[in-house]
Amino acid sequence: MSIAERIQRMTARRGFVALVSVACCLLSFDLQAAGTPKRRPAPRQRQQAPIYDVPEATRLMVIAPHPDDEMLSAGGLMQRVLATGGTVRVVYLTNGDGYPEGVQAEDHVESPTAADYRGYGRQRRREARAALAALGFGPSKYSYTFLDFPDGGLCLLTRSYWSERRAAFRSPYTRLDRPPKADVIVPDTEYRGEDLAQELARIIGDFRPTLILVPRKEDQHGDHCAAWFFLADAITSVRRVHPDYSVDVLNYIVHFYSWPFEDEERRLAPPPGLRGGASGWLRFPLTPAEQRTKRAALSRYSTQMLVMDWFLDGFARSNEVFSRPVPFKVMLPSRHNLCCEQ
Numbered sequence: 001m002s003i004a005e006r007i008q009r010m011t012a013r014r015g016f017v018a019l020v021s022v023a024c025c026l027l028s029f030d031l032q033a034a035g036t037p038k039r040r041p042a043p044r045q046r047q048q049a050p051i052y053d054v055p056e057a058t059r060l061m062v063i064a065p066h067p068d069d070e071m072l073s074a075g076g077l078m079q080r081v082l083a084t085g086g087t088v089r090v091v092y093l094t095n096g097d098g099y100p101e102g103v104q105a106e107d108h109v110e111s112p113t114a115a116d117y118r119g120y121g122r123q124r125r126r127e128a129r130a131a132l133a134a135l136g137f138g139p140s141k142y143s144y145t146f147l148d149f150p151d152g153g154l155c156l157l158t159r160s161y162w163s164e165r166r167a168a169f170r171s172p173y174t175r176l177d178r179p180p181k182a183d184v185i186v187p188d189t190e191y192r193g194e195d196l197a198q199e200l201a202r203i204i205g206d207f208r209p210t211l212i213l214v215p216r217k218e219d220q221h222g223d224h225c226a227a228w229f230f231l232a233d234a235i236t237s238v239r240r241v242h243p244d245y246s247v248d249v250l251n252y253i254v255h256f257y258s259w260p261f262e263d264e265e266r267r268l269a270p271p272p273g274l275r276g277g278a279s280g281w282l283r284f285p286l287t288p289a290e291q292r293t294k295r296a297a298l299s300r301y302s303t304q305m306l307v308m309d310w311f312l313d314g315f316a317r318s319n320e321v322f323s324r325p326v327p328f329k330v331m332l333p334s335r336h337n338l339c340c341e342q
């Protein structure tokens, strides 16, 4: 499903919820008119989520299913970690190349070829590097890794394309079934779930992050939801070898119905109808300078600004929101299709 179709569906659902809300309000108004409630109830205080504080010398690892997810979710948090003596490593699971509408708009072609999709992926990687550089910290403070797994295919890798028992997944866009050699961390890696989980476990074991940021499993994009399960599986593997290893895990969310681009507020409220996990929602306020820098970094994603600037703008607010998952022990493969058809 294209992003536009997804949004249309979300908006339709939201419209239904809004109708129900209006109906409830009208009903409540009628009841009040029929009864005699003399006292006006005190106005409800708008509850603020607690603030997340960055510990000094944090080793932050951000899992980004596509180039731009790291900046949308944590452009401010990454700046704060770097400014307080920490280090950042961004792991891009895919190049974001499986996006027909984006390639059509960028290349002015009606039917993109595999070469067009691959070229689009390379362009998005260049943008990711430029966006990280725009945060204003030297390359010695941060690093990034492109794993080059198939955009739009990660959910299938959690089950159907898990192991060598069957052929590796082949991207319907780039026609590749493995990352290029230059991007491979574990030898012989192909587009299989087992291989992606092993690469993530290797990166975690080497980098030893103290904080990992990863999408929530409730994120309605299949790649984002799958990213959670791959990360959880990888941490479970690392703990088998290093039982003393502990890491703080925070979740972010990017795709959830029509959140967050339907309102014009400067503050980013958590998605309505979604609970804040084990911690409740955590708010991370950005300074005005951090907001300006995040906006400048997002603008480096010109391929994405071309087709959905309104979506990217929805995340350029005065705060970011995170939540903690409940304690987990995940082992893939799953018997169910966890994240497909979200």
Ligand SMILES: [Zn+2]
Binding pocket: 065, 066, 069, 221, 224, 254
């Ligand atoms: Zn994404």
